[in-house]
Amino acid sequence: MAATIDHIVFDIGKVLIHYDPNIPFSRIIPDEEERKWFFLNVCTHEWNLEQDRGRTWEDAEALLIAEHPEREEQIRAFRKYWHEMVPHAYDGSVAIMEGLIDGGRDVTMLTNFAADTFVDARKLFPFLDKPRGVTVSGEIGLIKPDVAIYERHARDFGLVPEATIFIDDSYPNVEGARAAGWQAVHFKDPETLRKDLAGYGVEV
Template sequence: MADKVVVFDFGGVLIDWNPDYLYRQLITDDTERRRFLTEVCSLDWITQQDGGQPIAKGTAELVARFPEHESLIRAFYERWHEMIRGVLEEGVALVDKLEAAGVPLFGLTNWSDETFPWAWERFSVLRRFRDVVVSGRVKLAKPDPAIYAEMYSRIQQQVPGVAPQDIVFIDDNVKNTRAASALGWHGVHHTSAGATEVQLRELGLAFA
């Protein structure tokens, strides 16, 4: 197979991000906490901020819909950094191996432009990619095909002649990997670094 380019998602692959880390402190009942994070501060709502909506606007709109949960809603971004426990070392080790083998590496992340700089300064692994597409900066979010087109355009600038089938995309959200696969990329649903490494080798990537 042709030489491959590998594109990494960040949260859940390289960065240990989980809203439960904060909300276990705020909502002790497991069922109620899951309901809140599913129905109030939902993934769809988070994606709006990741796609470029100002945090203040998104927060105000959600508070208007659920005024009884105002303090819990405001905590989401006011205490956002408490949802991050650091890097996922096995994911970083995979970056190490691919980088040592000379594989071109890129980043494609759904992340608010208002919160991303905090992580960028603290986690050096995020600065090891040839280019990074941050959804909040380009006002697009996965799984919208347009954000993959933006990533592909940037990859082509760095790796001339690269074809969609030469791109491997690693993400812990299966909707995002399916969207990449629909465009001709190789979507790898990340469940563990070990399982992802196996899939990369099956795709013909050679690394120590």
């Protein structure tokens, strides 16, 4: 195994907190086929990612409303009901993170998140304030899996890349971390994460 792990870096969405836009939109667009079309053609994953990169919601909404004026209310609903998309934390993962912090481990977070919704997330989930710090893509204009965001995080927090392990549910983001010289594990569930970390000598 490579260098001893001195730094543990957590992704947030789908690792520490649940995220699912279908939760409010099942009510807003009850028809499943229409809802699927809406996410594929209007409020797409790629559109949402640009807010994670730093685009304002005002600009994002204006862009789509110009293209789909008849969908204005549904487009605005994406930000308006965002809090419903993050209904709960993954208690098992949070327990692992808090256990590492309580055990004296250096823990930070690196997330693709819009700057303003992250402010909301911190209010909803106070445990997000427990790690030493966080890099939020929307605040710095860089996004995973671009290698630059991992390099920025390592520089800002004084991490040694080969002594850093990153946990993310997205395989491309795991690969991005590895390209930056970090160790990384693909998150599946808390129990698997415990085993994966143990494999790197990180006991929880």
